[in-house]
Amino acid sequence: MKNTDTRPAKHEPQSPWAFSTRELGRRAGAMRTVSREVPAPASPGVIGLEGVLEVPADSPVALQLSLEAVSEGVYVSGTASVGLAGECSRCLDELTDELTVRIGELYAYPDSVTEETTDADEIPRLVDESVDVEQAVRDAVVLELPLAPLCRDDCPGLCAECGGRKADLGPDHGHETLDPRWSALRERMSSD
DSSP: OOOOOOSOOOOOTTOTTEEEOGGGTTOTTOEEEEEEEEEOOOSSOOEEETTTEEEOTTOEEEEEEEEEEETTEEEEEEEEEEEEEEEOTTTOOEEEEEEEEEEEEEEEOTTOHHHHHSOTTTSOBOBTTEEEOHHHHHHHHHHHSOSSOOSSTTOOOBOTTTOOBHHHHOTTOOOOOOOGGGHHHHHHHHHO
16 A cells, blocks of 8 residues: 655654744744754754865854744744864865854645645644744855865965975966977987
């Protein structure tokens, strides 16, 4: 028999990313603020761009959030602060940074007009009177990450010839470049 249940899966009860909205009820305007430090997930997938710039697994993610009941659900707003680790895209040195992102997400009530008129992947849903903010944090962090992280703005990168760090090689570093059209003459001169 085919499963036709389209309700969202239940949040894991021990998930540190889930916040109860029970005390808000469905009273528009009711609000509560929460602060929590949760460990960054190790799997499935890290937060960020894996192997480029990411939130290290199990590092702290500081959440400062407001949960506000509105007519169609619960609006979650606030900030998430994370530490980042990765490598410079020019010199490949390790780098660390900190990032604070803004969160703003509506979680639709079950049986609301919003839930009925949107796909599950468009707007998250309340499940068992709680909101799970992990995906909202993931999305906000990824959108704020640089595509090419740098250890410093003026990083000179690596030498294209030898692969050495230009910052360590000095200003007089260079490589002899011969025109390939002269290679036959060079071979003939070196064999004599």
